[in-house]
Amino acid sequence: MPLLELDKVTCEFGGLRAVSEVSLHLETGELVGLIGPNGAGKTTVFNLLTGVYAPSEGRILFDGASLVGWAPWRINRAGIARTFQNIRLFSDMTVLDNVKIAYHNHVRHGVMSSILRLPTYFRGEQEIEEKALAFLSLFHLEEKKDELARNLPYGEQRRLEIARALATEPRLLLLDEPAAGMNPQETRELMDLIAFIRERFSLTILLIEHDMSLVMGICERIYVLDHGMVIAQGSPKEIRSNPKVIEAYLGEVTS
Numbered sequence: 001m002p003l004l005e006l007d008k009v010t011c012e013f014g015g016l017r018a019v020s021e022v023s024l025h026l027e028t029g030e031l032v033g034l035i036g037p038n039g040a041g042k043t044t045v046f047n048l049l050t051g052v053y054a055p056s057e058g059r060i061l062f063d064g065a066s067l068v069g070w071a072p073w074r075i076n077r078a079g080i081a082r083t084f085q086n087i088r089l090f091s092d093m094t095v096l097d098n099v100k101i102a103y104h105n106h107v108r109h110g111v112m113s114s115i116l117r118l119p120t121y122f123r124g125e126q127e128i129e130e131k132a133l134a135f136l137s138l139f140h141l142e143e144k145k146d147e148l149a150r151n152l153p154y155g156e157q158r159r160l161e162i163a164r165a166l167a168t169e170p171r172l173l174l175l176d177e178p179a180a181g182m183n184p185q186e187t188r189e190l191m192d193l194i195a196f197i198r199e200r201f202s203l204t205i206l207l208i209e210h211d212m213s214l215v216m217g218i219c220e221r222i223y224v225l226d227h228g229m230v231i232a233q234g235s236p237k238e239i240r241s242n243p244k245v246i247e248a249y250l251g252e253v254t255s
């Protein structure tokens, strides 16, 4: 059984079909790319997977269970986490607090133990702090723990966003253009980081990215969207030489 399966999923906004009968699947442990020209429907797929939008037709199955109609927090608890095209950190909070808050949203204290500040509450708090610090060190951000998130250089903000997503202990990680705005050196480091976290956390990853060196360099399979439809899928080699893909991208360049 695939970890994730979309079966003829459609999403409409008024008269616009942003996603049209999209079927795709991810096996556990796979690293799959989702590419396509601007406006092809890639981010809408992520929004469907995370409960931001509901499909007008079709099925979305995660580990065999339908996610349709679930609220975003419930989908996150079920094991799907994401990052955003435009980084969404709590910019006026410290680096450490950005990760701790992800734990707080994920790990629940009993209401009474929180209100009465029982020993279990403090043990929980301490555990969260230790786990958050351990995370930051994995992402080489430990020394920045007391910095405000907005003061970090761009590449580090991206790393922090990924760290925060992983703090919710997902099985499926959705990365929306993680290399956007990065220079070639930062992109290479990001590729290493993605390979590392995939192994370390036994993740399945779906990645939207315009940087073809990154997509072709690390994805095992790629789906190509154009005008909301899957126009091709296959290995990086197959995708590179697919005439429909070349046409879709040439259309983007010339339009």
Ligand SMILES: Nc1ncnc2c1ncn2[C@@H]1O[C@H](COP(=O)(O)OP(=O)(O)OP(=O)(O)O)[C@@H](O)[C@H]1O
Pocket (backbone or CB within 6 Å): 013, 016, 017, 018, 036, 037, 038, 039, 040, 041, 042, 043, 044, 045, 085
């Ligand atoms: N909430 C919305 N309301 C109306 N139209 C929307 C909404 N969200 C997305 N769209 C439209 O759906 C289409 C697909 O958008 P989407 O953001 O998914 O594309 P994308 O492939 O992620 O593009 P990009 O690479 O530029 O980020 C676009 O035409 C977009 O304008």
